[in-house]
Amino acid sequence: MLVSYKWLQDYVKVDDVTPKEIAEKMTRGGIEIDFVHELNQGVRGVVVGYVRSCEQHPNADKLNVCQVDIGEEEPVQIVCGAKNIAAGQYVAVAKVGAVLPGNFKIKKAKLRGEASHGMICSLQELGIESKLVHKDFAEGIYVFKEEVEVGADALALLNLDDTVLELDLTPNRSDCLNMLGVAYEVAALYDREVELPAVSLQTNDEHASDYIDVNVENTDDNPYYGAAIIKDVKVGPSPLWLQNRLTAAGIRPISNVVDITNYVLLEYGQPLHAFDYDKFGSKEVVVRRAREGEKMITLDEAERALSTDHLLITNGEKPMAIAGVMGGQTSEVSDETTTILLEAAYFNPAAVRKASRDLGLRSDSSARFEKGVDPSRVKAAGERAAALIAELCDGTIVSGVVESDQLNREEVQVHLNLPRMNNRLGTDISKADVEGIFNRLQFTYEDQGETLVISAPTRRGDIQIEEDLFEEVARLYGYDTIPTTLPVGATTQGALTPYQAKRRRVRRYLESVGLTQAITYSLTSPKKAEGFAEESPAETAVRLAMPMSEDRSTMRTSLIPHLFDVLTYNLNRKNQDLHLYEVGSIFTSEEKVLTSQPVEREMVAAAFTGLWLEHPWQGEKKPVDFFVVKGIVEGLFAEFGLEDQVSFKQAKRPKMHPGRTAVIMLNDVEAGFIGQVHPSTEKEEDLRETYVFQLDLEMLLNVDVEDVVYQGLPRFPSIQRDIALVVNSEVQAGEVEKLISQTGGSLLRSVQLFDLYQGEHMEEGKKSLAFSLTYLDPEKTLTDEDVTLVHEKVLEELQAQIGASLRS
Structure with missing residues (x-):
């Protein structure tokens, strides 16, 4: 989740703390901030310019000579090669001395004999990723749609003076997958108030029920579906402020209607979908499971084969969208769209996850539905989007919302026992401090002596058991302020088996x-x-x-x-x-x-x-x-x-x-x-x-062995005898060595093979094995007679058992 610092201030006043301080505070409070991104990549000296004139370069077919007002006493001449440059445009101009990303400095230059005092910039040249640039400006310079003040800071207008916090959320904290959720978290950490968006709906005298009907076949899959109608919509580019906020959140602007649904998705955490009502094909929305073998083409222009595990939004016959995952190409909003069917729904997380995984489709919508959205915000998010469409697209909202509503919006109540909490945390937090923490979190509670009955708001679906409340108290109290304690009771020293x-x-x-x-x-x-x-x-x-x-x-x-x-x-x-x-x-x-x-x-x-x-x-x-x-x-x-x-x-x-x-x-x-x-x-x-x-x-x-017994170095010398034995080729050296060791008795201390020979001077089917035998008696000096007696016994056994003979 990417959170714009400037956008966050719409909901909670934190202009007195820096983004890095917020990142540190949130990380200590249990929401890890991976990175703090400065959108300005070292750019300076970029202002708004007004192109007074634009004429063909006398010595180059693909260049234009422009006279640009940049708010100074005299206009400056800039040579520009962009295809979309024209007189009367408001553009971003890097003045002489300006610095662009990569420490690229703008200097006076001559291009084909014409002086150029600056550079008219594209969004990519200002440091915005190509994948986030609106298709109208994917190539060429950026042109401001509205009239803006000449000489003003272009970076501020393009939101490049903003800072973005990148949240690394664990699956249980899906409440922070939206700006309001982050605002509640920051407000709790800094003990501030949350200001929710003001929504004002102006509707006409018609009724949405005259336009559409909603039929949900299985309310377990889809406990709430709301359909609103907005007429007389003019589809076009979004205003600059809206595009800036989407870009900061890593979403590419497309059109005002689509951008508004994405904006509300980021603001409320509630996925929405806008259908072209005239292309929908009927006056009925039917939510059902797909039929085996049914197919549809999604917005990414891919044909999807569906199964009975997948939940669909249909017009009664044909599928129009895969519920919670992606819309269909048939009813896609286009520049010709005039009437919008706006969907705000709550889908079963398991059904969305199944479809997303089976089809290999993971979207911002599916990610939120899978983790669970706030049931209390579903309808409010639809109203917010409808109001913005009416405001920014000149639309007219048809009165009423056609609904199928079986959604449970009850808050979960969890008992918090204060002594048990302090015992578990190793703290001594007073009841007043605990109540203050839940006030900051905006959790309501009932005081029952040593127990507080906490009502967790529906936005916090992760609060289910008492230990969840212990965690909330611990992180708001401050993990670094919890005292260090030793375990109570008998302890045992660890050891290896x-x-x-x-x-x-x-x-x-x-x-x-x-x-x-x-x-x-x-x-x-x-x-x-x-x-x-x-x-x-x-x-x-x-x-x-x-x-x-x-x-x-x-x-x-x-x-x-x-x-x-x-x-x-x-x-x-x-x-x-x-x-x-x-x-x-x-x-x-x-x-x-x-x-x-x-x-x-x-x-x-x-x-x-x-x-x-x-x-x-x-x-x-x-x-x-x-x-x-x-x-x-x-x-x-x-x-x-x-x-x-x-x-x-x-x-x-x-x-x-x-x-x-x-x-x-x-x-x-x-x-x-x-x-x-x-x-x-x-x-x-x-x-x-x-x-x-x-x-x-x-x-x-697991083999049992006797303990190792060390012996002193021998005081008496050893005697070594070498023997070369001729044996059959199939006889193994290990077998011979084992027999020698067994026969040699206590005087034979070691047997080592040092030579193997098979060749032309050896009888066919035979080989020669040479061993070195070491004899030693730790109690006395051995004589030749002592060794000869044992050595001859060894040779006799070798000849008797394996047919070995001494090599001549």
Whole structure:
């Protein structure tokens, strides 16, 4: 909502406070002011000029030489290229030395040999947006329609000396979507009086009922409809003051009739609609739901397909307007219109919202109807508009208003208990102060001792319960004057649960090894939900009953597809080396038709692409590979003391590389997977070589482990033995390493694989695995005999269980 400071003063006298002070006061009172706009964008030196003569430039076909009176002793000569320049016009002139927006300074000049002392301006050149300029002046200079004082300040006449407050309203404060509502708010904040517009209706001896009848089929959809008739209307441009106010509010002037309905919309907050009575097609207004498949052309020249959910204004047969949203082209007011059918109505907010959303039409009218208009102002707004049409369009108001009226205008009564209020606010506000606040708000009340029975005016539809009144008292009393208090009663110190502490350790570990956290949507598309879900025919993706869009219609079954989106987004912006992780939930269900809550499991996933390590000085570049990612996963398990309980088994999973994928087993239970993304999937997702892992975080963090016990550094030396084993190609190195560790007993402290060989000097179907074994006894120095005894036992077990032999 844009509020003109000068217009606001018509209703509440605030000329002694600046717009910025009002903005500060309103923001502290609960109505946030986003911006304070000065309409003057640094313009100065612009006056009203009178074009005495206008002649063709002797040396240019498209230029004119004008003699312009600007209120000084002698007229000035100005060369102007506007097509609509002519003698006898009152125009806006930037004198020599004037400044226009963008710090553009006007200087003396010669154009094709003719001196030019100033510039005749268009509205756009004075800083008014093109979209707000009347179509008559969309091109060319601005010409004042009325006779104005030569030499006067043109900026003041064009309202460019005004300041506009931009209100950022919450949905409950729809009462401030109009100038009167803002006036009531400002008057309450400054303890001033509100002056309402004076409306004087001069009618003829005819009766509106002779011209029109109103029939509402469902009063729940439309509890009030009022139709007024104004005859002998002359449609044309609005007066300058009216155009200025609409422009300040961000509305483009169109014609006097349309501008008046927009003006009353901004003033009262009540949407109105003017029909051309002669084009309406009948003497009956019928308000009904649309028929299935019915169509109409709206004012924006688009054909709209309607449904039975949409409320229409019809002539008994054809639709003339979509109620509360937009009028129809058939009965549009034009320059030839002479008789106006003026609609003032109250429509069900839900019906208007439904039509606006279905048709993709959001207008100033629909925005107000959706949030609820003041039922007590509907008829008054129609009378205000009729009076202005009669005044500014030379119209004659036909006596009476044809109505269908089932509208409830009763004020809501809410009880306010003073002790409960003070207890809730932590204040000690007296009854007199509370009564003073409600007097400033212009709420009536009845005193019942410690309780006040407040009658909330119909303009304040947000007042429904006692807590709403607490808020009114608090904001008028001043949020910054409410004392600071501590909670009463026993308090407990906050702490993380063991699970939360472990989850935090997961994040810290992953970030310590170089990963960056990503946060993505839990909602995804059905296609992405199929992606990396565990293969189980009983599990189905969970679809939303009313999704925002198809791309956000399904609960995710894996974290990885959205990590791909993050990778693609960054790669498209030349971020090449990416290592991301996410901690989040996935959702699955065993029901085809969901009747209970889906199963939610917390997971951790990561995606890698590009270089893992780069040393420019040494010229070393190490890209991410399977073993880099595997090392990170192993380190994560080691962080929680689970390194001896985890193993990796080669496996095949959908959309993963068949030879570079493994499942991660925790105590022989599958806890996740790791591997390279299948090349075809990489191409489909527009990715380079990419590696991923995903782990069941709940399984990882809920495993019971023994406390870490630290041991002193060994006092005795260790003995290292290297062995190269020849095994079948299908034998996994992890299987060999596990067998060595089990057989080595307490003396074997570590086993490390340091070489793998398969080649021409190796028998077909065989490979060589080389391990380094470290033996240590913390109580004594080991002898070769001690180590040899254990080492030979290891070799025997390797040969017996997996057929391994020492490589010669």
